[in-house]
Amino acid sequence: MLHVDPEQVTRARDLARRITGAVMPFIEAHTTTAIERAVVRLFGVEGAGPDGVPLPNLVVSSLQEGGGLGRGAAFWLANGCARTGRTPQALAEEVAAGRLDLMQLPLLSEAEIRAEAQRLARAALERIHRNRRTREELIGRYGERPSPWLYVIVATGNIYEDVVQAQNAARQGADVIAVIRSTAQSLLDYVPEGATTEGFGGTYATQENFRIMRRALDEVSEELGRYVRLTNYASGLCMPEIAALGALERLDMMLSDSMYGILFRDINPKRTLIDQHFARMIQAEAGIIINTGEDNYLTTADAFEAAHTVLASQFINEQFAHRSGMADAQIGLGHAFEMDPELEDGLLYQMADALLSRVCFPNAPLKYMPPTRFMTGDIFMGHVMDAMFNLTSVATGQQIHLVGVLTEAIHTPYLHDRFLALENARYVFNNARHFAAEFQLVPGGRIERRAADVLAGAVALLESIAETGLLQAIAAGVFAGIRRPPEGGKGLDGVLPRSEDYLNPFYDLCRKGGGAA
Amino acid sequence: MSRVILPYGDTTGDGAVQLSFTLPVAAGPAAREAARQICLRMNLENPQVVAMRDLGGGYTFFIVYARATQGVDLDELRVPEARVPNWSREEVDRIVAERIGRPIRVVGACTGTDAHTVGLDAILNMKGYRGDYGLERYQGFRVWNLGSQVPNETLVARAQAVEADAILVSQVVTQKNVHLANLTELVDLLEAEGMRERVVLVCGGPRITHELAVELGYDAGFGPGTLPSQVAAFIVQTLLERADGPDGTAGRR
Numbered sequence: 001m002l003h004v005d006p007e008q009v010t011r012a013r014d015l016a017r018r019i020t021g022a023v024m025p026f027i028e029a030h031t032t033t034a035i036e037r038a039v040v041r042l043f044g045v046e047g048a049g050p051d052g053v054p055l056p057n058l059v060v061s062s063l064q065e066g067g068g069l070g071r072g073a074a075f076w077l078a079n080g081c082a083r084t085g086r087t088p089q090a091l092a093e094e095v096a097a098g099r100l101d102l103m104q105l106p107l108l109s110e111a112e113i114r115a116e117a118q119r120l121a122r123a124a125l126e127r128i129h130r131n132r133r134t135r136e137e138l139i140g141r142y143g144e145r146p147s148p149w150l151y152v153i154v155a156t157g158n159i160y161e162d163v164v165q166a167q168n169a170a171r172q173g174a175d176v177i178a179v180i181r182s183t184a185q186s187l188l189d190y191v192p193e194g195a196t197t198e199g200f201g202g203t204y205a206t207q208e209n210f211r212i213m214r215r216a217l218d219e220v221s222e223e224l225g226r227y228v229r230l231t232n233y234a235s236g237l238c239m240p241e242i243a244a245l246g247a248l249e250r251l252d253m254m255l256s257d258s259m260y261g262i263l264f265r266d267i268n269p270k271r272t273l274i275d276q277h278f279a280r281m282i283q284a285e286a287g288i289i290i291n292t293g294e295d296n297y298l299t300t301a302d303a304f305e306a307a308h309t310v311l312a313s314q315f316i317n318e319q320f321a322h323r324s325g326m327a328d329a330q331i332g333l334g335h336a337f338e339m340d341p342e343l344e345d346g347l348l349y350q351m352a353d354a355l356l357s358r359v360c361f362p363n364a365p366l367k368y369m370p371p372t373r374f375m376t377g378d379i380f381m382g383h384v385m386d387a388m389f390n391l392t393s394v395a396t397g398q399q400i401h402l403v404g405v406l407t408e409a410i411h412t413p414y415l416h417d418r419f420l421a422l423e424n425a426r427y428v429f430n431n432a433r434h435f436a437a438e439f440q441l442v443p444g445g446r447i448e449r450r451a452a453d454v455l456a457g458a459v460a461l462l463e464s465i466a467e468t469g470l471l472q473a474i475a476a477g478v479f480a481g482i483r484r485p486p487e488g489g490k491g492l493d494g495v496l497p498r499s500e501d502y503l504n505p506f507y508d509l510c511r512k513g514g515g516a517a
Numbered sequence: 518m519s520r521v522i523l524p525y526g527d528t529t530g531d532g533a534v535q536l537s538f539t540l541p542v543a544a545g546p547a548a549r550e551a552a553r554q555i556c557l558r559m560n561l562e563n564p565q566v567v568a569m570r571d572l573g574g575g576y577t578f579f580i581v582y583a584r585a586t587q588g589v590d591l592d593e594l595r596v597p598e599a600r601v602p603n604w605s606r607e608e609v610d611r612i613v614a615e616r617i618g619r620p621i622r623v624v625g626a627c628t629g630t631d632a633h634t635v636g637l638d639a640i641l642n643m644k645g646y647r648g649d650y651g652l653e654r655y656q657g658f659r660v661w662n663l664g665s666q667v668p669n670e671t672l673v674a675r676a677q678a679v680e681a682d683a684i685l686v687s688q689v690v691t692q693k694n695v696h697l698a699n700l701t702e703l704v705d706l707l708e709a710e711g712m713r714e715r716v717v718l719v720c721g722g723p724r725i726t727h728e729l730a731v732e733l734g735y736d737a738g739f740g741p742g743t744l745p746s747q748v749a750a751f752i753v754q755t756l757l758e759r760a761d762g763p764d765g766t767a768g769r770r
Binding site: 167168171172183184187200264299300302372373376377409410414415416419420482 | 537538539570572573574576578629633634635638642644664665666689695723741
């Protein structure tokens with residue numbers, strides 16, 4: 001319904017392809033401690049060693065200290081398994097107990113090790129594909145939900161309390177439940193173990209917590225006769241590991257952005273770019289829908305002035321996702337309803353921006369985020385702003401709709417806050433369901449002009465990034481006005497060159513570089 | 518003369534209040550009566566349950582109108598507020614140039630677990646808030662905005678490294694009063710480092726009042742709606758007062 005110059009869209013996409021392509025040789029020449037730990041987890045290793053340190057960390061750091069990590073954890077584990085006939089879990093426990101040094105075992109032939117690694121990886125991928133089929137079967141049985149999907153957050157800190165809140169939210173109409181992580185988990189260089197009952201502003205992402213919530217949502221899905229999706233956050237220093245756990249435990253969506261960690265968590269840019277490539281490759285296999293974090297740009301920058309940075313970033317995120325083998329239907333590009341409520345015709349500009357993303361990414365399940373910046377604690381005004389957001393979402397064909405709650409900026413939602421927010425959204429969606437089909441935009445009118453401006457700004461920005469290179473652009477503060485130098489931030493010490501005989505069977509087995517369905 | 522006031526609906530003294538809350542009981546006549554009784558126990562008169570919504574799972578949400586009966590005497594109230602001169606940005610810049618002679622160094626952060634930088638950015642970012650430019654825009658300020666989820670230790674180290682004159686801390690979203698622990702810990706750290714007296718220490722956020730801030734050991738606390746120029750004026754005024762004090766050294770280094 002929005003007309004934009006298709007050549008400009010093609011130009012933007014080509015530029016983003018060039019920008020991401022330019023960093024791929026770097027990505028493909030390196031691995032990280034987090035990727036290697038993800039491999040260990042995918043091989044089925046779970047649990048913690050003596051001091052509560054997770055086994056994958058113990059295995060990977062022993063290889064790093066021994067100077068062997070550049071060959072890949074898969075290489076040493078596969079050799080160990082084939083040599084001893086034991087499982088990766090058993091070997092990891094031996095390593096943790098100090099009874100085994102994987103690098104001291106005599107090496108089998110290269111071909112034997114490769115074959116064993118492939119066998120272990122295939123077992124992991126079979127489990128992941130089984131999860132994918134289970135999801136598809138359940139959705140087939142219950143029927144898919146109409147979009148926009150209502151996405152609701154729970155964040156009590158206690159996984160068992162989260163279960164109560166999540167099941168309740170589902171009964172009130174939520175289609176997607178996101179369990180917010182404990183604050184600053186993104187900066188932990190390990191994934192905690194077990195069920196957790198204490199967290200700040202959220203609940204730790206652990207494999208056991210994933211299982212508990214998955215079970216609870218399957219239960220309530222059956223009760224309600226519709227599939228309730230589970231979401232968690234794969235950003236941070238453990239992005240590949242958490243992506244792997246999400247794939248193993250049938251999460252349906254994951255926050256997974258190619259640059260968010262760099263910009264908003266000050267994680268080293270190189271680390272993040274390498275990590276996101278692997279994380280998204282596993283998510284691609286699992287049929288997980290990723291959510292990207294462009295909405296965050298608008299919490300620091302002005303939504304009217306910085307819309308072109310959101311669009312440019314969406315193109316970059318899309319191209320990185322394609323390079324990990326993701327299909328368009330898995331790429332939930334993010335944006336937000338964050339304009340100043342005092343702006344005249346602000347609603348029209350919000351609609352223009354939302355439609356522009358819709359037109360540029362016709363098959364992507366766009367993730368639309370509610371107002372936060374101008375939510376003041378006046379819950380009545382906030383409720384009205386959320387209604388405008390809801391209208392914009394349904395009128396512009398957004399798919400993943402994070403439900404705005406009137407008490408934003410006051411506290412994590414109370415039971416009735418969430419109820420009122422869901423009621424607001426359901427009312428507006430139902431009342432305006434076919435809005436888009438009934439209205440046409442005025443050619444050359446405010447909305448078209450605005451969209452053309454934003455698109456032109458995004459193309460110009462992508463041109464300058466293509467010129468300087470992505471890492472330099474991030475260092476120069478192109479996104480969200482935040483400057484992150486390539487050598488700065490957390491986690492650079494976990495980046496290492498792959499040796500020539502690096503082995504990671506997942507790179508070989510997973511689909512790559514296509515965007516094929 | 519006492520000035521006793523009550524909440525106002527449409528008639529002076531009517532005491533009209535609106536409440537909303539949830540009770541852990543399924544909707545029905547007993548739930549409605551329970552909601553009314555809760556209001557009566559709050560010393561509210563004539564509570565009328567205008568909406569009763571079943572939330573499922575044995576919870577019910579109520580909207581109630583009632584009359585407050587206990588007035589408040591305005592003359593008996595004591596509300597400490599930060600004394601802030603009414604200076605424009607130009608005036609602040611001129612005063613800093615003339616009387617301090619170098620830009621004032623400000624470090625700001627959302628500390629601890631807080632990821633909400635809205636308030637901090639409103640005060641510090643160039644763009645500011647409601648047409649009032651942020652401190653970055655001032656000639657008289659040099660600003661380090663450390664962003665969200667900054668550990669108190671990092672903030673103190675940074676303040677030390679840049680020889681900060683003022684530290685701004687923002688706390689927006691909290692859970693189980695973690696913001697109070699964060700704020701207290703910062704004061705303790707500054708005292709341990711011997712820095713507390715050398716900096717103007719200011720906190721802000723929707724739960725912050727000046728009284729609370731002072732109680733926690735801050736020089737000032739600012740709530741919602743505060744403009745950047747108010748914070749700027751407070752910092753400059755406090756630095757000048759300290760400079761004019763007995764040791765008179767807070768200005769030039």
